[in-house]
Amino acid sequence: MSARRQTSGGRIDREQHIRFTWDGRPMQGYPGDSLASALLAANEKVLGRSFKYHRPRGVMSAGVEESGAMVTVGSGVRRDPNVKATMQELYPGLAASGQNAWPSVRFDLGAVNGLFSRFFAAGFYYKTFMGIPPFEWFSKGTGLWMKYEKIIRRAAGMGEASRLPDPDVYDHAHAFCDLLVVGSGPAGLQAALTAAQAGFEVWLVEQDCELGGELLSRADDRLERQRVELVAELEKAGVRIMTRTTVFGLYDYGTAGLLERVTDHLAKPPAYLPRQRFWTLRARHTIVASGALERGIAFGNNDLPGVMNVSAGRSYLNRYAVLGGEQIVVATNNDSAYAAAAELAGAGARVSLLDARANIDGSLLEIAGDAGVSLHTAAAPLDATGSAAISGLEVAAASASGWRSESRIACDLLLVSGGWSPVVHLASHRGVKPVWNADNACFVTPEIGEPIQVAGSAAGIWNTDACFDSGAAAGVQAVKALGGKARAKSMPAIGGWSNPILPVYEIRDPARKTKAIVDPQHDVTADDIRLAHREGFVSVEHLKRYTTLGMATDGGKVGNIIGLALMAEALGVDIPAVGTTTFRPPYTPVAIGALKGRNVGEHFRPLRRTPMHDWNLAQGATMTMAGLWHRPWYFARAGETISEAYVRETGTTRATVGLCDVTSLGKIAVQGPDATEFLNRIYSNPFAKLPIGKARYGIMLRDDGIVMDDGTTWRLSESDYFMTTTTAHAGKVMVWLEELLQTRWPDLRVHVTSVSEQWAGSAVAGPSSRAVLEACVEDPSVMGNEVFPFMGVIETTLNGGIPCRIARISFSGEMAYEAYVPADYTGAMMDLLWNEAQKHDGCLYGLEALGAMRIEKGHVTGAELDGRVSIDDAGLGKMAAENKSFIGSAMRNRPELLREDRPRLVGIKPVDRGEKFNAGAILCAADKVSGMGEGWITAVTHSPALGHWIGLGFVSGGHQAWEGTTLVAADPVRKGNIDVEVVSPHMYDPGGERMHG
C-alpha cells in the first residue's frame, strides 16, 4: 500500500538527482519536485502534527492551501518554521524537519492531548484555568492563571523561530504598470496577452515557479502546446513576467503588494541577490485570475494522512509523476473529480469513485467506465480509518433519512472534492463582500467599483476553454478601460459543469460517533461549530474567534466554507445569511524582513552629521545622539573621564574661550516685504521694531498658547531675516511657517527657505571670544563693542575671504558669538578659530559642558519645554508682549494656564551639598512623599561653578512659594529620596553681567 514514482511523465527532470534530508534522513528527488512531492514519492506519510491535538498530518493539497505538511526548513540562523512543503521547491542540500512534535512527527508524545480531546472543545480555556480545580478556588489575581499559561504557551505555536538575527538581505522595489494580471492559469495568460498585444505595459504575476496555473497539472498534450505557445507570445509581446511572486494584497488606488521569492529555491544563493523582494506596484488596472481552491468535506477522521483533495492527487500524478496510492478512493459531489479518477486509474491504481449524487449523466458514466473506475453513486465517505495513515474507509449511502453507514473499502489514498471556492481574497481586501452563488455552491466576487476585474475560475468559471475566453474578455475590458481599442468579447457565464453540484459539507450518521475536522491546523471539529452555535456564537466573526476556525496559517482557505455551512445548518438558514469573514492581506504569509527592505540596522533612520563632524572627531570628540544627529559630547584629553572633560571645558570657556559646534540648530531664511509683520505675529515678544543689524531671542507659542520653540532671529536687512530654532524642532518649525504662510496668511509677501544645510556654525564663548574673532576677521574694526554690541549682527569676511555672518548672542551665558559660514567653508573656519583659540589657551566644548553652563544659568531647552509648559511656567512671562496679538496670545490666558500654583521653573540644590540627585525625580513636600507631588526635576549637572550638584525643574508656585522650606526629591526607581531646596533657576551670574562683557 504505497505511493510510487512513475517511470515516465510529469514535469520533472529524471536526469538529475537532488539529495535532501528529511528529519536528518537522506532522501532523493528531482528538479521540478516540491518538497511535498518528493516526500510523497518516498512514501513519507506523516509530515507534521496539528496544533491542539497533535494528530498526525500529511500532505493535504498541492498548493498554498496546505494545512498539514507544515515543516521547518533549514537550521540555525536561517531556520524557517511553518513552511508549506507543497510550496517549497526542492534544491540540493535542502534540510527539512518536522515541527510541533517531540521526539518526532512520526512518534509524538504530544498526541496524548488527543486522548483528552473530549474535554478540549472550542473555547474550553475561557471556562477554566482561573484558580485551583475543580472549582477555581483561591481565585484572586493572575498568579495561578499565569502558571497554567506557561504550559499553554509551550504547547502553543507551530514551528520554532530562531532567536538569532536574520542574516539575509531583502529589497523593496517600486514599479508602475498599465495592467497587473494576478495568476497565470488559462485566464491570466490570455488576459495578459490581449492587453500586451494592444500595446499596454503588462505585469503577469504568478506565485508558482512556472506559468500555467492549473494547466501544469493536466495530462493533455493540446493544452500543454497551447500553454507553451502562449508563454512564448507573452515574452514576445514584452510582458513583464514575474514567477515565484505572490500578489499578497491589493490596496488603495490600484496599489498591489508583491512578494518575490528570489533565492528560496536555490541551494547556493549568489551573494549579490536579496533573499526576497517586496514590490509596491502601482497598476492602472488589475485583473485577478487567481483561480479557485478545491475544498473537502467534513467526515470522520478526514484529517488522516493519505486524505487530500482530488486536484492534489491529479497534480502529483501529472506534474510530479507521483502516483499517491495503489488503492485510491475518490469521493466527490461535483463533476470535476471524474477526469482525475480516470487518469489515476490509467496510471495503474485501482480506483473507486464515490459520487454523493444519485443521478449523473452518461458522459460521466462513460469516463468512469472507460477508465475502469469503480463508480458508486449516492455514496460518500463517513469515517476514515488507519493509525498513522489511512488504510480504509467506511462508506455511507444516502437514504431517505440521511446518510447511513453501509460498507467498508480498503484504501491507501482518499481524494475528496466537496466543491470549488474561487479565490476571492484580493477583492475582499478592497472591502468587497463576496456573494453566494447557490448553483455552484460557492462565493463569487460582485462588481468591485474600482478598475479591478476577476476572470477565470476566480470568477466561478470551471471549464478550461471558458477560462481562456474569460481571460480574453477581461483583457478586452481592461484595454478599453485603459483607453485602447478592442473588439468586445462576452464574459462566459459562471459555472460549467454538466451536472449540478450537490451541496455537501459534512457526512454524518447520527448513529455513529465520528470526529470530523473542519480546520486541520487548529483541530476545529464539526462538533465545535455546533457547540459555538449552542453557546450563541452564531455570526461568522464570533464563530471564527470562538473556535479559531480559519485563523491558522492557511487563513481559512480549507475550512471556512464548511464552517459557514455547518453554522447555517444549525441556524436553519442559508449560507449567505451567516455572513462572510473579511479576508485580510497578506494572501499568503510574508516574511517581516521582506517588508522592511533595506532600512535595517544602522539604516533604520538617517544619520545627520554636521559639516564639522570629521573635524570634531579629529580633535578627539566623543559623539552623542541628539535626535537624528551626532553631536560632540565632550573632548576628552589624554586619560580624562567625561566629568573631568566637561568640567575643564566649562572652566576654560569661562576663563578664556571655548568653541562649540552649533550647526545642528535649525536655520530658516525669512524674506520678503512682510517678513517683519510675519515674525511679529509668530513670536510672543515684539519684533516689529527690531533694528537692522540686531538679533533677538524669540519664543513661539502654539495656537493653544503652549510654548512650541525658542530661538534667535537676526535682522540682516529691511526684508531679510535669519531665524534659528532648536535642533529638535527645526523641521517642525519650518513646516509651521510654511503652513501659516500658505493656509492662513496668503496675503503676506514672505518666503521661507530652510537653510539649515547651507550654514555651518560655531559658538565662540568666553572673555577672550572677541579677541579670537578679531584675529580671524579680515577687518578687526567690525568687532568693536560700540559697532558690535550685545545682540548685534554683522556680515563680514574671515581671513582668506570666507563670507561669514556673526551674531553676538549667548546660550552659555558667557560673552559669546555665533559665527556661521557657508557649509563648504566649515573646515577653514574651524582651523582659523581653533588656531587662534589655542593661542588663548582655549578649548573645544561639547554638549555636556554646554548643558552644565545652561543649567547653571537657568536657560530652558526641550527638557523643560515639554509641550505642556506655558511661557509663564518657564519663567519667561516677560517675553509675552502686552500690546500685540500673536499666535497663542488668546489661548494662553485660559484660566487653568494662569493659576498661581502651576508648576514654575526653579533651580534645585541638595540640602546636603555633597548629595546627588537625578533628572526625573519627583519633588514632594517633605511631609507628603507620595502622590502626584509638587513638581519634578528636568535636568541636572555637577556644577563646575558652584562645586556641587544642581538641577532645573518645576515646582508648583515657583521657588517663592517654597522659600525656606525643604522639599524631597523622590526617586524610587533609582536613588531614593534626597532633601532639596528650590531656588531661582538663575544659579550662576544671575544678573547676566558676563554676557555683556
Add this chain to the structure above:
Amino acid sequence: MIRINCPFCGPRDHSEFTYGGDASIVYPALDAPMDDWHDAIFLRENPCGMQSETWHHVNGCRMWLVVERDTMTHEIRSVRPAHQGNAAVMSAAGDKS
C-alpha cells in the same frame, strides 16, 4: 497607497506628504476672543464621507495642498494649492488637478 495629484509635481504616493488637518477651519484674527480660537483649534466635524483636508508635500515641492477626499473610500475628488494666489496661477496655466 493613496495617490495625490499634486498640482506642482503630478501624481504622487501619499507617503511623500505629511498630513495636515481639517481644511474647513477658518482661523480667527489673532485678536479675536478666546472662544473663537477654542472652537477653531479644538472642534472638528469629522465627517464619514467627502471632506476637505490639508496635505504638505514635504518630499516634493513643499507646497501645502487642499484635498477633497472621502474618508471611507479614500477617493479624492479634487486637489488644489492651499494658497489662493498659487491656485489662481496654476488654474490660469492649466494645471493638472
Add this chain to the structure above:
Amino acid sequence: MTRYSAWAVLKAGFSGQKNWDRQWRDPEPQKRYDVVIVGAGLHGLATAYYLAKNHGLRNIAVLEKGWLGGGNAGRNTTIVRSNYMMPGNRQFYEHSLKLWENLSHELNYNVMFSQRYHVSLFHSPAARDAAARRYNTMRLTDSDGELWDLATLKTNIPHLNYNNARFPIIGAAVQKRAGNARHDAVAWGYARGADGYGVDIIQNCEVTGVTRVDGQVTALETSRGRIEAGKVGFAVAGNTSRLWQMAGLGRLPIESHKLQAFVSEPLKPLLDHVVVFGVGGAHFYISQSDKGGMVFGGDLDWYKSYAQRGNLPIVQDVAECATSILPCLGRVRLLRHWSGVMDMSMDGSAFICKTPLDNLYLNAGWNYGGFKASPASGWYFADLIANDRPDPVIANLDLDRFRRGVIIDERGAGPDPKLHG
C-alpha cells in the same frame, strides 16, 4: 447561568459538550429601557455590567450595529498597562489595572490577563530621565514601576538588537504588573456577565436617529425599531462624531483615524514580555499571544479614515521597527494585518462626561489606548450615568477641559489628533 470551572469543563467532556447554554441571550428589543448604551464594544459592555452590578439597575439595553465586540474590541493589540503620568489619567488607569487583576474572577470568565511585564526601551539619557519621571510618579501613587539598566535588560531579553541598532538601547522602563489579555474573552465575559444581570444586548441594531425633546433624548430610531430611553450613553469609538451629529450636537474635539495591527504565524515561545520602542519619530509595540502569534503594531496611517483597511507605507514602517529591535523577526512571517478606527482626541486623553443634553452621556476619545481602559471606563461611565455626576477621578475627562485650559497631554504633542498615536 452555569458557573464556569474545571469541573464544568470535565462534565461537559463526558456529556459531549451538551451542558453549555448560550453565553448571552438574543432578545427582541423592548419598547423602552431606563438606560440605553449605544455600542457593544468593550466599554459599552463593561458599562452595562457595572450599571447592573454596582448600581443595581436592571432595565438596560446595549445596542450594537454589528456583532458584539466586533469593532476595536476584536482588533487591538491587547496591551494592558497603567503607565500614565498626567493627573486624572494616573488614577484612572491604575484603577483599571486593579480591576484587570481580578477580572477573570469577577466575570467567571478567563480573560487570560497575563502580567508579563511591559518593557519600554529607551535610547538616551534624556529619554531615561523622562521615563524616570513617569515611573517615579507611578511608584509614588500606589503602582509599580522600575528602570532596568542594560545588563538587566540583556539578562531578561537576550535577543533584542544590542549590536547594530541605529539607536543603541541603554535600558528600559518596566511595569511588571502590565501585560496582555485575550480581547475577545473580555468582550464575551462582560457580555455574559451583563446578560446574566438581565441586560438586553441587541445586536444587528444600528442607531439611525436620535429624537430630542426639550434638551433631552427621548428615543433612538434603530434598524430594529424605535426604542425609548430614560438615559442614553454613547460608547462607539471611531464613530462618535456620527452619533453626536445625529443628536444634533455639532462638533467634537475628535477625529477618526485608523490604526493597523499585525499578527505573525504562530510560533513556539519567542518573546515573554510586551516590548515597546519609541525613538527617531517611530513608535512600535510587540508581544506574543498565547496561541503563539507575534502581535504588533506601530503608528497611525496619519490621515483621517473610517475605512477599516490600511495601506502599505505603515506596513513597511512597522516591519522596519520590528526588525530593528528584534532582528530574528526577519524570517518570521506576517499572517494578517487589519485596522480599526479610533477616536483620536485633541490631547490624547478620553472623555467620560455629561453632554449638552441632560440625559445623554458620552464615552469617547480613547485614541489608541482604549483596551487597557475598558474596566475602568465601564466603571466610571456607569457611575456617571447612574448618579448623573462624574467621580472626581474623571472630573477633567470632559469636553470643556480645553476651554478651561486643562490639557491632559501625555505626549506633549499639542492639539493635533494624529500626533497622539
